[in-house]
Amino acid sequence: MTSPTYPPKPVPGDRVAVVSPSAGLPALFPLPYELGLERLRTEFGLEPVEYPTTRKMGATPQERADDLHAAFADPTVKAVIASIGGDDQITLLPLLDRALIRANPKPFFGYSDNTNLHAFLWNTGVVSYHGGTVMCELGRPGAMAPLTAESLRAALLTSGEYELKPAERWRDLDRDWADPSTFDAEPETRPGSGWTWLNADRVVEGRSWGGCLEIIGWLLMADREVSHDLTVHDAGVLFLETSEEMPSGEEVFRVLRNMGERGLLQRFPALLMGRPKTWSFEHPNSPEAGARYAAEQREAVLRALKAYAPDTMVVFDVDLGHTDPQVVVPYGGTVRVDGPARRITVTY
Structure with a gap:
C-alpha cells in the first residue's frame, strides 16, 4: 500500500478543473451547471476551467481519461471537481496513467459514480474528497445548503480537522x-x-x-x-x-x-x-x-x-x-x- 498524501489546497484566485469523467450532463442541464460555476467564482473565489468533454454527452472513455490527465498534469490547475456522476466511469480505470497522477497529486471532489476514481486515487496514495459536485451541491436551487457550503469550503480551501x-x-x-x-x-x-x-x-x-x-x-x-x-x-x-x-x-x-x-x-x-x-x-x-x-x-x-x-x-x-x-x-x-x-x- 502506498502511504496516503494530502494534496495541497487551492487558494482564492486559483484555477480549478471541472470535468465530467462519467457523463457530460452539463450539455443536457445547463442551468444547475452554470449556477455551480458562478458560485465557484463568486462564493469560493476560484476560476473554473472546462475541458473538451465537460459538456459533451457520449464522450469516449479515452476522451474523458485524456481530460483527467490534462487536468492533473496542468501545474496551474490546483483542484479537480466533477460536474456530476453517471454510470460508466469504471471503463476509464484501465486507461488512467497512475504515474502521471501520482506525480501531480491534486484534491479531487465528486461522489456517486466518481467512487471509481476515488478508489483509484486511494490505491495511488492520493487522498480525495467524497462529495461536492458542481451541478448538485454548488448548483443547488436558491442557495447552497449552509452545512454543505461550510463542509465543502473547509475541504476545498483548508487543511486540518473538521467535525x-x-x-x-x-x-x-x-x-x-x-x-x-x-x-x-x-x-x-x-x-x-x-x-x-x-x-x-x-x-x-x-x-x-x-x-x-x-x-x-x-x-x-x-x-x-x-x-x-x-x-x-x-x-x-x-x-x-x-x-x-x-x-x-x-x-x-x-x-x-x-x-x-x-x-x-x-x-x-x-x-x-x-x-x-x-x-x-x-x-x-x-x-x-x-x-x-x-x-x-x-x-x-x-x-x-x-x-x-x-x-x-x-x-x-x-x-x-x-x-x-x-x-x-x-x-x-x-x-x-x-x-x-x-x-x-x-x-x-
Missing part, C-alpha cells in the same frame, strides 16, 4: 432541472432526526474507504481497484451510501454479504452509513413509503453486520453522498469516530 454535524433539516424531493422556475427558490426541507449509533463504546481512528455502495459492487465484480491485501483496511473506517436508483434492501444486503464473504466487511471496526435517498422521479415515494424504504435498508445493513461483523461500530444517517445537505468525507484520509462522545471528526 461533522448532523443536519438540522434535510430534503429528499428533487425538481426538474430543465424548468427555470426550479431555481427561483430553495427546495423544501424537513426536520432532521440526528444520527443513530450502534456499538458506540469505543473510539476508532483510521484511513477511510468506501463510497457509493452500488459502485463498490461493480468494482468488486470487475476486480478493479479493490486491494487483494485486505490487511490494508485493518483499523480503517468504512463509509457507504446508496444512490437515487434506490437499491432494494435485499440488494444492499447481498452486496454487503458478498463483501463479508470476501473477508472485506469485517476488516473495518467502524462504518458510517449515509442517509439513504428515498425519493426519485422513478420512485416518487410518499414520506411514509420513504421511511419504510429507509428502515428496510437499515435492517439489511444490520443483518449483514450481524453475520459478518457483529462488533462493528455503526453510525446511521450521516449526511454524506446522495443527500441534501451533504458533508464531504475525505477518501483515504483520516476519520475519527468517537462512540462515547458521539462525535465524528475528519481530517481535510
Whole structure:
C-alpha cells in the first residue's frame, strides 16, 4: 500500500478543473451547471476551467481519461471537481496513467459514480474528497445548503480537522432541472432526526474507504481497484451510501454479504452509513413509503453486520453522498469516530 498524501489546497484566485469523467450532463442541464460555476467564482473565489468533454454527452472513455490527465498534469490547475456522476466511469480505470497522477497529486471532489476514481486515487496514495459536485451541491436551487457550503469550503480551501454535524433539516424531493422556475427558490426541507449509533463504546481512528455502495459492487465484480491485501483496511473506517436508483434492501444486503464473504466487511471496526435517498422521479415515494424504504435498508445493513461483523461500530444517517445537505468525507484520509462522545471528526 502506498502511504496516503494530502494534496495541497487551492487558494482564492486559483484555477480549478471541472470535468465530467462519467457523463457530460452539463450539455443536457445547463442551468444547475452554470449556477455551480458562478458560485465557484463568486462564493469560493476560484476560476473554473472546462475541458473538451465537460459538456459533451457520449464522450469516449479515452476522451474523458485524456481530460483527467490534462487536468492533473496542468501545474496551474490546483483542484479537480466533477460536474456530476453517471454510470460508466469504471471503463476509464484501465486507461488512467497512475504515474502521471501520482506525480501531480491534486484534491479531487465528486461522489456517486466518481467512487471509481476515488478508489483509484486511494490505491495511488492520493487522498480525495467524497462529495461536492458542481451541478448538485454548488448548483443547488436558491442557495447552497449552509452545512454543505461550510463542509465543502473547509475541504476545498483548508487543511486540518473538521467535525461533522448532523443536519438540522434535510430534503429528499428533487425538481426538474430543465424548468427555470426550479431555481427561483430553495427546495423544501424537513426536520432532521440526528444520527443513530450502534456499538458506540469505543473510539476508532483510521484511513477511510468506501463510497457509493452500488459502485463498490461493480468494482468488486470487475476486480478493479479493490486491494487483494485486505490487511490494508485493518483499523480503517468504512463509509457507504446508496444512490437515487434506490437499491432494494435485499440488494444492499447481498452486496454487503458478498463483501463479508470476501473477508472485506469485517476488516473495518467502524462504518458510517449515509442517509439513504428515498425519493426519485422513478420512485416518487410518499414520506411514509420513504421511511419504510429507509428502515428496510437499515435492517439489511444490520443483518449483514450481524453475520459478518457483529462488533462493528455503526453510525446511521450521516449526511454524506446522495443527500441534501451533504458533508464531504475525505477518501483515504483520516476519520475519527468517537462512540462515547458521539462525535465524528475528519481530517481535510
